[in-house]
Amino acid sequence: MRVVTKLLPLLACALSPPATAYDIGCIYPAQMPTPLQAYYNISALLSANAIVLGIETPIVVHGATAVSLCGTLCQSYHDAAALDPLTESAPSFRVPPFGHNAFSRVMCTAQCVAARSVQTLGILFDVWSLAVTGIEPDVARAFSLATEDGGAALNALLEERDFNPLVVGQVAALRVAVEFGGDGWNGDGALVYSEEQDEAVPCTANCRPYADTIGYKPAPQPQVEYGNASSSVAESCASQCSECPGLCRRWQPLVESDQRGNAVRQVQVTPHIGIKAKLYGQKEPPPPLADPGYDYLEEARLVLERMSASASNVTRLTAIRFFDQKLYIRGLVELAALEQFPDQSYEEQVMFIFGIGVAEQDATILAWREKLAADRIRPTTYIKRWGETIVRTAQPGSADVVEIRAADFEALARVMPHSEFPSGSACICTAYADFTDLFTLDRFGSRLRDLTLGPDEGAGGVGLFCNSTFVPPEQQIGCIPEERLRFATMSDLARECGQSRLWAGLHFTASVSAAETQCSGLGRLASDLTKKVRNGTTWGATWAEGQPRPICGAL
Ligand SMILES: *[C@@H]1O[C@H](CO)[C@@H](O)[C@H](O)[C@H]1NC(C)=O
Ligand SMILES: *[C@@H]1O[C@H](CO)[C@@H](O)[C@H](O)[C@H]1NC(C)=O
Numbered sequence: 001m002r003v004v005t006k007l008l009p010l011l012a013c014a015l016s017p018p019a020t021a022y023d024i025g026c027i028y029p030a031q032m033p034t035p036l037q038a039y040y041n042i043s044a045l046l047s048a049n050a051i052v053l054g055i056e057t058p059i060v061v062h063g064a065t066a067v068s069l070c071g072t073l074c075q076s077y078h079d080a081a082a083l084d085p086l087t088e089s090a091p092s093f094r095v096p097p098f099g100h101n102a103f104s105r106v107m108c109t110a111q112c113v114a115a116r117s118v119q120t121l122g123i124l125f126d127v128w129s130l131a132v133t134g135i136e137p138d139v140a141r142a143f144s145l146a147t148e149d150g151g152a153a154l155n156a157l158l159e160e161r162d163f164n165p166l167v168v169g170q171v172a173a174l175r176v177a178v179e180f181g182g183d184g185w186n187g188d189g190a191l192v193y194s195e196e197q198d199e200a201v202p203c204t205a206n207c208r209p210y211a212d213t214i215g216y217k218p219a220p221q222p223q224v225e226y227g228n229a230s231s232s233v234a235e236s237c238a239s240q241c242s243e244c245p246g247l248c249r250r251w252q253p254l255v256e257s258d259q260r261g262n263a264v265r266q267v268q269v270t271p272h273i274g275i276k277a278k279l280y281g282q283k284e285p286p287p288p289l290a291d292p293g294y295d296y297l298e299e300a301r302l303v304l305e306r307m308s309a310s311a312s313n314v315t316r317l318t319a320i321r322f323f324d325q326k327l328y329i330r331g332l333v334e335l336a337a338l339e340q341f342p343d344q345s346y347e348e349q350v351m352f353i354f355g356i357g358v359a360e361q362d363a364t365i366l367a368w369r370e371k372l373a374a375d376r377i378r379p380t381t382y383i384k385r386w387g388e389t390i391v392r393t394a395q396p397g398s399a400d401v402v403e404i405r406a407a408d409f410e411a412l413a414r415v416m417p418h419s420e421f422p423s424g425s426a427c428i429c430t431a432y433a434d435f436t437d438l439f440t441l442d443r444f445g446s447r448l449r450d451l452t453l454g455p456d457e458g459a460g461g462v463g464l465f466c467n468s469t470f471v472p473p474e475q476q477i478g479c480i481p482e483e484r485l486r487f488a489t490m491s492d493l494a495r496e497c498g499q500s501r502l503w504a505g506l507h508f509t510a511s512v513s514a515a516e517t518q519c520s521g522l523g524r525l526a527s528d529l530t531k532k533v534r535n536g537t538t539w540g541a542t543w544a545e546g547q548p549r550p551i552c553g554a555l
């Protein structure tokens, strides 16, 4: 028996083409949309879910990586030349040519993604009559044997199951799970920091996904006396306030409260990723950033001024909201690319999404690395320390500039739970812009232009989640003419992205320029990796919008 199963893959290899080649027209569900539509429906639903749940940026970024890895792994398995994006070498198996088509690839991707997010996506797959499953025990067993048997059992199983895309998708899901178990993010919460041992130890119960594995602790509160109502800040603290020495400049958790009486003190989100997480395009982190050399008193004055200028400026307020949510930015870029280059294949888009995801994840990790090292105080904490001093500024939700106690100060957007320097958004947007320009120039011969958020009205505008039943109206964006933003180029988009963080009062000035410099090489590295993974392939049977669906029995 044992001998027979070992021989099977050898025998099967000798038969070419395999006798059992499937006909994709017969196994692709009739109710399932075409590949691009299906991919976008899956991405849109996962995005809507992340937006509604208010998932923190690094976790959104890591989740997007899971989806893009599924897409890219599935595409490489279903191709004659493309490489495995994780090993950057030939995949451990290749589906025979009958599976080298976008329909097989997207079925595989749907199954791979479903293995992680079946509750969220179930509603789509039911409508599509796509019979995704969890990981089948046979597949899990064959996969786990691969290090011992060189993949023989897995190859035998794949032959026996006729390389069904849903089985290949399960293999891709297992690959992603192994990758995520060792990529330093602690996404499954398997590790927890132990005070006593001063290191990460296995979690035994009540594990929290993405929990800190390095034991980050905020610095102690500084003992400071600042301004009062009868004096200006400058009078009461002078050089202490400008230099903000020692503990004064260290990050402090902010308190966030809802309107129902609940208040929570922040904990830095994923403080460990900067030093623990795997970089994909950028293999070695660049040298650390120089000290921003802030004059805090002057910088805080600029914060108040910028916020005042934003209060009644709808363009700025829309930009603040838009750039706050990375999924909106990616949505606009991806839809604008589809609009400007309508003939691009499903396969091109999967590579585009892979590359922009690599750029985005590396940018997040690099920004976090610097944030941990600098551990800088947010403007909100600094300004609140002035206590009774009266400041003139804007407040969230109001168009008026008013005088308030400094202690009551809040920025115009939520201050995210991580330290101030450098700006994560500026870093991520720089990477988006650099990668996107390189990719579209290389593949389509021109840059992306005139990206427009806003209702179409014949102007090529893109609204995000407009009238979606999955996203409440206040989180839909670009659906009314007032919410129109136009970016002539990706560089313009990236610049406004960084500036919008200043307009909202979330950062001091150097935070944005430093991030733009630090992250300016990431797009190129992501582009190099994308080309390497592509390995010059033309993807066999590609598919673009408007082409016919395969018909069962037509082969
Ligand atoms: C899938 O995408 C199409 C086109 O964007 C849209 O009309 C449809 O509502 C989407 N379906 C779901 C379930 O999101
Ligand atoms: C890259 O593509 C070439 C040409 O199709 C192929 O011969 C080669 O095997 C591929 N590389 C790998 C590592 O699979």
Ligand SMILES: *[C@@H]1O[C@H](CO)[C@@H](O)[C@H](O)[C@H]1NC(C)=O
Binding pocket: 227, 228, 229, 230, 231, 235, 236
């Ligand atoms: C407020 O500041 C003024 C001027 O620096 C100082 O004279 C006064 O004592 C301060 N009052 C309090 C209550 O700290």
Ligand SMILES: *[C@@H]1O[C@H](CO)[C@@H](O)[C@H](O)[C@H]1NC(C)=O
Binding pocket: 313, 314, 315, 316
């Ligand atoms: C609103 O802000 C934008 C971006 O800073 C600026 O270009 C524009 O002039 C401002 N509009 C008004 C009315 O101040």
Ligand SMILES: *[C@@H]1O[C@H](CO)[C@@H](O)[C@H](O)[C@H]1NC(C)=O
Binding pocket: 455, 463, 466, 467, 479
């Ligand atoms: C949303 O629904 C409203 C009312 O049905 C409609 O007037 C509007 O055009 C829709 N907006 C978009 C962007 O589809």
